Amino acid sequence: MRNISRFRFSMIMDLNNNIQKDEIHNQLKNYGYLLVKDSRIDWKANEEYFDLMETYFDKRSRELEQNGKVNDCFPQYKYQVGLGYENIGKPNYDKESLKYMIDQPIIIDRDPKWKYFWPYRYDGLYNPPKWIPQDFKNFESIMNNWQFQLLRTTEQVLEILSLAFEEEKEFFYNNMNKATHLLSPIGCDLQKHQINTRFSGYHYDLNFITVHTKSRFPGLFVWLPNGKRVELRIPEKTILFQPGKLFEFMTGGIYKAGYHEALLTEEAKKESIKLNKKWRVTSTIFIMLNDNTILQPMNYFKNLNIQKYEAISVKEQFKKELNKLSYV
Numbered sequence: 001m002r003n004i005s006r007f008r009f010s011m012i013m014d015l016n017n018n019i020q021k022d023e024i025h026n027q028l029k030n031y032g033y034l035l036v037k038d039s040r041i042d043w044k045a046n047e048e049y050f051d052l053m054e055t056y057f058d059k060r061s062r063e064l065e066q067n068g069k070v071n072d073c074f075p076q077y078k079y080q081v082g083l084g085y086e087n088i089g090k091p092n093y094d095k096e097s098l099k100y101m102i103d104q105p106i107i108i109d110r111d112p113k114w115k116y117f118w119p120y121r122y123d124g125l126y127n128p129p130k131w132i133p134q135d136f137k138n139f140e141s142i143m144n145n146w147q148f149q150l151l152r153t154t155e156q157v158l159e160i161l162s163l164a165f166e167e168e169k170e171f172f173y174n175n176m177n178k179a180t181h182l183l184s185p186i187g188c189d190l191q192k193h194q195i196n197t198r199f200s201g202y203h204y205d206l207n208f209i210t211v212h213t214k215s216r217f218p219g220l221f222v223w224l225p226n227g228k229r230v231e232l233r234i235p236e237k238t239i240l241f242q243p244g245k246l247f248e249f250m251t252g253g254i255y256k257a258g259y260h261e262a263l264l265t266e267e268a269k270k271e272s273i274k275l276n277k278k279w280r281v282t283s284t285i286f287i288m289l290n291d292n293t294i295l296q297p298m299n300y301f302k303n304l305n306i307q308k309y310e311a312i313s314v315k316e317q318f319k320k321e322l323n324k325l326s327y328v
């Protein structure tokens with residue numbers, strides 16, 4: 001078995017154990033992300049999801065090539081539901097952040113990645129509505145099944161975070177139970193592109209927390225809070241939680257949105273040829289906060305040396321961010 005210690009820097013927290021508040025803070029401070037084990041997860045659902053999305057992206061990319069157009073796209077909703085294809089989105093970063101990075105990123109203008117947004121709302125009030133591709137008969141059940149697993153783990157991690165930040169354990173749940181959470185497979189064509197191609201350029205995520213499990217191919221790189229860039233290999237059967245911009249607002253900038261990028265590594269290229277698999281698919285869910293949540297530092301952080309952020313609702317903040325992303 002491959003030795004992964006070179007790539008794994010933080011400890012893994014097992015949800016079956018009692019996780020101490022200090023552990024959470026140490027992890028976020030030193031690494032900027034959390035790695036979690038959850039024994040309830042049905043990992044077969046993850047494999048079914050990968051199989052489905054590899055086939056899906058493959059089919060749609062061929063259709064785009066042959067017909068010059070593709071189904072399942074909703075530009076009128078800024079591609080926030082259904083399919084988004086290569087080069088429609090821009091990586092989202094603050095120029096200011098470059099000052100703090102020891103390892104400087106390679107900046108790209110457009111992301112040559114594909115994505116599919118599959119929303120989940122606790123209240124069932126989908127707007128825009130979910131979209132099911134008509135030529136994939138198990139799409140809905142496979143996506144729902146995997147989305148459920150990730151959301152269940154997230155709910156427990158949010159309880160732990162609420163307590164670590166000295167709020168009631170329902171605090172974050174109460175601030176996310178009327179939001180749209182997106183299961184968001186990202187598809188990267190490993191054969192079309194050259195080694196070192198950035199599929200997702202240097203960026204932060206605009207949501208609250210991003211949740212990932214390990215992809216079938218490597219390629220995720222993150223910037224640690226000290227500005228160093230490392231390859232992050234998520235271990236098998238482990239879930240990664242990475243703060244997005246809304247997390248940064250809620251913690252007064254003590255825990256910043258994690259910068260990251262995905263690229264085509266030499267190893268992924270070789271594996272892709274050996275296995276005759278074209279697509280690197282991510283297993284990702286973007287957790288949002290409710291539209292009416294006001295983004296301001298939580299009490300726990302108010303006494304710390306925090307940055308000044310203007311109090312703004314999630315809805316307003318999200319609108320600002322989406323305007324920067326282009327999607328045209």
Ligand SMILES: [Fe+2]
Nearest residue numbers: 203204205260
């Ligand atoms: Fe991202």
